[in-house]
Amino acid sequence: MDVLIIGSGGREYSIGYALKKDENVDKIYFAPGNGATDTLGKNIALSDFNELANFAKESSIELTIVGPEDPLVNGIVDVFHEHNLNIFGPSKAAAQLEGSKVFMKNCLQKYGVPTAKYLETDSLDEASSFINTMSTPIVVKADGLCAGKGVIIAPTHADAIEAAKNMLSGESFGDAGSKIIVEEYLDGYELSIFAVCDGKDYVVLPAAQDHKRVLDGDEGPNTGGMGAYAPTPLIDDELYKKVEDRVIKPTLEGLKKDGMPFTGVLFIGVMVVNGEPIVLEYNVRFGDPECEELMVLIESPVSELFYKAATGDLANLDIKLSNRYAVGVVLASQNYPYSSSQPAEIIVDEIVHKELSENSYIAYAGVSKDEDGTLLATGGRVLVCVGIGESIQEARDRAYMLVGQVHFIGKKCRTDIAYQALAQ
Numbered sequence: 001m002d003v004l005i006i007g008s009g010g011r012e013y014s015i016g017y018a019l020k021k022d023e024n025v026d027k028i029y030f031a032p033g034n035g036a037t038d039t040l041g042k043n044i045a046l047s048d049f050n051e052l053a054n055f056a057k058e059s060s061i062e063l064t065i066v067g068p069e070d071p072l073v074n075g076i077v078d079v080f081h082e083h084n085l086n087i088f089g090p091s092k093a094a095a096q097l098e099g100s101k102v103f104m105k106n107c108l109q110k111y112g113v114p115t116a117k118y119l120e121t122d123s124l125d126e127a128s129s130f131i132n133t134m135s136t137p138i139v140v141k142a143d144g145l146c147a148g149k150g151v152i153i154a155p156t157h158a159d160a161i162e163a164a165k166n167m168l169s170g171e172s173f174g175d176a177g178s179k180i181i182v183e184e185y186l187d188g189y190e191l192s193i194f195a196v197c198d199g200k201d202y203v204v205l206p207a208a209q210d211h212k213r214v215l216d217g218d219e220g221p222n223t224g225g226m227g228a229y230a231p232t233p234l235i236d237d238e239l240y241k242k243v244e245d246r247v248i249k250p251t252l253e254g255l256k257k258d259g260m261p262f263t264g265v266l267f268i269g270v271m272v273v274n275g276e277p278i279v280l281e282y283n284v285r286f287g288d289p290e291c292e293e294l295m296v297l298i299e300s301p302v303s304e305l306f307y308k309a310a311t312g313d314l315a316n317l318d319i320k321l322s323n324r325y326a327v328g329v330v331l332a333s334q335n336y337p338y339s340s341s342q343p344a345e346i347i348v349d350e351i352v353h354k355e356l357s358e359n360s361y362i363a364y365a366g367v368s369k370d371e372d373g374t375l376l377a378t379g380g381r382v383l384v385c386v387g388i389g390e391s392i393q394e395a396r397d398r399a400y401m402l403v404g405q406v407h408f409i410g411k412k413c414r415t416d417i418a419y420q421a422l423a424q
């Protein structure tokens with residue numbers, strides 16, 4: 001089959017990388033793709049949903065996979081369905097789980113899913129009164145999409161009120177902050193859990209752990225993610241079962257009852273507090289950089305997973321997961337996440353070590369090509385070096401070996417990806 005992938009990051013590159021090895025897949029298209037996805041398929045410069053649907057029809061594309069949240073929240077899946085096309089991702093209605101934190105929190109409450117205690121409000125007075133009853137730190141979140149920046153963890157009551165004020169006035173995030181969530185701070189460890197859903201059934205993929213802060217030891221500001229690994233030993237069968245029974249099942253049943261059955265991937269951001277899973281947030285797409293590791297841990301053809309989810313046929317999926325581990329280390333540009341950096345040429349040394357070349361790959365993200373075809377680092381998160389191994393340690397060693405083979409001015413990365421798992 002021919003497949004269209006919507007998006008331009010490392011996540012979309014990794015989906016294309018997995019599909020490229022899949023016997024069921026012929027041509028791969030990316031819209032818009034990046035400076036390296038053209039080595040896996042063809043980049044298409046379209047973004048209008050109807051134009052993309054027409055392109056899919058004319059090119060006999062059997063499956064479209066949506067990477068990022070923006071097109072999902074803006075209804076790409078509904079447009080493709082109107083054209084009778086197969087597409088992997090949730091409807092606009094179900095994508096509100098990520099598009100609106102207020103919608104998400106209200107769903108969690110309605111469906112009885114454990115989550116942090118919260119207040120939803122558009123009034124500063126109401127927010128301030130609630131904040132004054134809470135213990136610190138206090139979490140303040142803008143309702144709408146803010147490219148991962150809409151969450152403030154305020155150390156004092158005054159900071160929380162200030163954050164609420166800046167959001168509600170529109171100063172911090174424009175309209176996305178016209179409603180806010182104020183919630184209790186949860187102290188535990190975070191997991192990323194992915195349930196691939198077809199509207200009726202679901203498949204849970206190996207749980208991952210992301211590293212959101214820019215510096216080693218989880219210091220510095222939040223980023224989109226500086227590295228991840230999977231599967232994580234920080235979850236066992238008992239915790240998986242709690243997540244299925246208390247989170248995944250009630251959420252999918254509730255959404256179905258409310259007329260918005262979920263298809264695509266439900267990304268559950270969980271905080272584990274004293275062994276209990278508490279939902280921090282839902283996203284309606286794969287995590288980035290978690291997807292880069294998951295894509296090499298699926299042994300059966302990945303096209304089947306995506307296609308069967310998109311066509312309501314997961315009950316007939318026989319998914320084979322690897323018993324190995326994958327660790328991904330993000331190489332970011334110099335000024336990430338504060339400001340953009342000068343474009344820098346990327347040089348990748350030839351990998352002569354067979355063991356490394358066979359057990360690692362680079363997922364390209366913020367890259368473009370100049371007129372001469374030179375690959376340039378142009379984005380904040382430039383690429384992800386993924387190592388695969390029999391243990392987390394081996395996978396991590398390979399990921400960092402690969403990091404040593406990649407060069408560009410201003411290259412930076414965390415040196416401690418998977419530290420929590422290795423300390424176990």
Ligand code: AMP
Nearest residue numbers: 116139151183184185186187269280281
């Ligand atoms: P979110 O976009 O809701 O996932 O928030 C971004 C990050 O903020 C999460 O990955 C957590 O690290 C942190 N965070 C969000 N909500 C809370 C909370 N209630 N308690 C502690 N940390 C939180």
Ligand code: GLY
Nearest residue numbers: 210225287288289
């Ligand atoms: N890695 C976290 C995210 O994609 O939101």
